[in-house]
Amino acid sequence: MRNEALYRQWQILHLIYQNGSRGISLQNLADEFGVSKRTIRRDITNLSAVGFPIYDEVDNSRGRQLFYYIISNYRIPEIQFSLPEITELYLAYLTFESYYKNDSNPLAAALKKINSTIPEEMRNFLKRMNKDIIPDDSLTLKSSENLIEKVRLIQQAINGGKRINFQYFNPFKKEYSQREVSPYGFKSYQKNFYMAGFCHSRNKIRTFAVNRISELKIISKKILKQELDLKSFFDDGFGIFSGNLRWVELHCSAEIAYFIKERNWHPQTKFQDLPDGSVIMKLPVNGFLEIKRFILSYGSNIRVLKPVALKKIIAEEIAEMKKLY
Incomplete structure (x- = not known):
């Protein structure tokens, strides 16, 4: 895993904090992370050097072991606000x-x-x-309070290098499935949080909508370490969910061309201006589900040029919609 030492030091900091006045021994930290005592000492030195208030003390009542503690009454110096x-x-x-x-x-x-x-x-x-500032809550989830608590618990698991267990709801199949996951990180997207993690139940890295997680628990198993660049993982294609990367080419009418071009899409998105004011948009997508919703939301103002498979999906959806009207 990239920045392994950094993640380990962050986890060490939380373990020391969680043990409070009991402290945690040098030996326990070395055993917990499977590294030498010398490595732990170096980690503690790095944490202290950047300002974390850690101190050590030999405890004669516990076999003269070296224990680490956080200064309990430490406070950040007072900040003056205008x-x-x-x-x-x-x-x-x-x-x-x-x-x-x-x-x-x-x-x-x-x-x-x-x-x-x-x-x-x-x-x-x-x-x-x-009262004159109306927040945009059109996409806010009904369970936003629980959402933050879930994010906090998952972050605690990440900090501690632990796996999580939960029930995950599939809105298409209308059913729950039990998952065991090594969590790696989050992305905030359309007022929800999405977690990237290695799903031990499916044996691959997956994306999970946090609001669909229930019965969430941290378990004692250590996370499976993976080389994962979170930014690249989440930003590889259109939307939030991962899949096979494919290129899509869309013709956007002059009526919406300005609105399409003023937004930030994928970094590799390309635009070709046409004489009539319309624009051709080329961008990579991970699967067709999210791009399909985007295309349909603009009605006749967007036409799929490539690939043929996506054109067929849109045509079939329009045919089904016609049956409703």
């Missing part, structure tokens, strides 16, 4: 408050601290002003 900065932070808090209702979430706790610094009269004024 009035415009603190009011902007509070407006951001009001906008995203519904996503972080659980006080155990670290970000929710931080937002509440910001809230507490604002005088009540000013808070009321800003709340009234915020």
Whole structure:
């Protein structure tokens, strides 16, 4: 796995923090990660060098072993915010408050601290002003609060180098399946989170919509290490889900050409302007499901030029739609 030392150091930091006043021994850390004590010492040195408040102590009551601890009362030095900065932070808090209702979430706790610094009269004024800012919740999931909790638990598994078990819902088959996954990371897309991980139940790297995960648990098995560039994995094609990479060529009418060209698509997307104001768009896609939805959303303003297989899929969908009207 790329940056293996970095991931290990991040996991070490969380293990020390989770063990609190008990601490965790040098030997236990070496055993946990299957490396030498010398490697762990070097990791601790690196973490301390960048400012994490770790200290070590020999515990005579536990076999004179070396234990590591986090300074319990450590706080980041006080930050001074200007009035415009603190009011902007509070407006951001009001906008995203519904996503972080659980006080155990670290970000929710931080937002509440910001809230507490604002005088009540000013808070009321800003709340009234915020009513004029309507957030786009058209694609917001109904279970956004649970979504954040799932993301936090999966992130905890990633930090600890552990696998997860869960039930995964397939909306097409209308059924759940049991999965065991080594999680690697996330991408936020259309107000949902998508997790990339090695699915031990399917023996391949898959993408999972976090909102479709239930009965999520961290298990004791260590993650399967893989060489995975998350950005490349998620950005290889159109949309979020992975699949066989194929090139698509679309003719976009002059009516929508400006709107198509003003958006960021795949980095390899190419446009060819035509004399009548229309444009030909060429881009790679992973499978046809998401690009099909995109094409149909623009109706007669987009025509598939290539490949033939996609043209057939769109034609069949239109034929089925005709039966409804």
